[in-house]
Amino acid sequence: MITKRIIPCLDVKNGRVVKGVNFEGLVDVSSPTGLAEYYSENGADELVFYDITASFEGRELFTDILTKVARRIFIPLTVGGGINTVADFDRVLKCGADKVSVNSGAIKNPELIKEAAQKYGNQCVVLSTDVKRVGSEFRVFAKGGREDTGMEAIGWIKKCVELGAGEVVVNSIDTDGVKKGFDIEMLKAVTAAVNVPVIASGGAGSTADFINLFREIPDIDAGLAASVFHFGEIKIPDLKAELAKNNITVRL
């Protein structure tokens, strides 16, 4: 049977891995290549790289790092950040990415998903979305979680899957950085709405949070986290051993 995936996420800015708490107060953690190799050797099922650089120079540096990482890492690699055109897909795929994640680029132009899926296949296009509760509904936020788009999140995710997104990373702004567990309620709503793999993001603080995620939502495919892995608070091999003990299928 297919395994549940554990995915460390590396936010890269100006060539270094950073991770914010509630998206503010970025702290430098480590070198992207070093971390990527460490994870690849230590049980990560996949890696996600987000380029959160804005400048052209930063972008070049990122492309350079990505190529270095991809030459040495032989597990699936998803790349996101600053993907606004099919040419951007092309740029990161040529540097060794296997999947490309779109967030703001899809909000600005949903057809980007369709164009990219037609060119590279659905399996290559990952929708990444930041979701936050506003009143009684789940809303899509843009610009790293700072701007309310006014769009209802579940409908947005469904639309993107129909356009050709082959996988969805859903990050809950409400639980992100708080380390008190994934946003089970919101993730349940997403998995019920679409039939492509859904990757949970935001809120992992302990091994118990991952066990709870996979128990509460059997349809969830993967759990993604950053700081708890980067700071060694959770070691992936230990996490997977615990998941296996709890009858959750993982790659050991």
Add this chain to the structure above:
Amino acid sequence: MIAIIDYGVGNLFSLRSSLGFIGAEAKVTSDPEEIKNADKLILPGVGAFADAALKLKESGLDIVIKEEAARGKELMGICLGMQLLFEKSYEYGEHEGLGLIKGSIVPLAGYIPENLKIPHIGWNAISFKKEHKLFKYIKEGDFVYFVHSYYAADCEDSVIADTEYGARVTAAAASGNIMGCQFHPEKSGNVGLNILRAFCETEN
């Protein structure tokens, strides 16, 4: 030298990197002469069967591959490249493959239980059906990375490994010097590198 056959389908970065990583001499090429001179061949590919089969045909590489295969040269197909080794595919119509392994490519939809997601994406365990050189450095139950919506059927004699996804799904197939993996060895960590290593080895 291992020739990675480039016929304009898919991203060859990882495959080239992984062969480099294990120290194999590999070259991405679409040149018939280089393919003829290579010791072994790898046929990669992602995307749609019909499109890939057409590109092979238009480039004339289908004939080169068949000739080399007939000469006994080892050929490994990966993912769509593996599917192309079969006689035909029923992906959006009916399309002819290279016909180097008996069997056809059919949809997972309708074969696996309805509640399972398609494509079959992720890490799954393989179980051996036959002994094969590709498995020299790996063991039963090792995990490999799959991404596919179609699978090889009617090929019982050539299945060398399968995987469980609500039903038994062909993971690797072989017939003499022709072999293929449905999964991506270049994306399957050390297990995948060990499969590539076994393929690249020259046995004496």
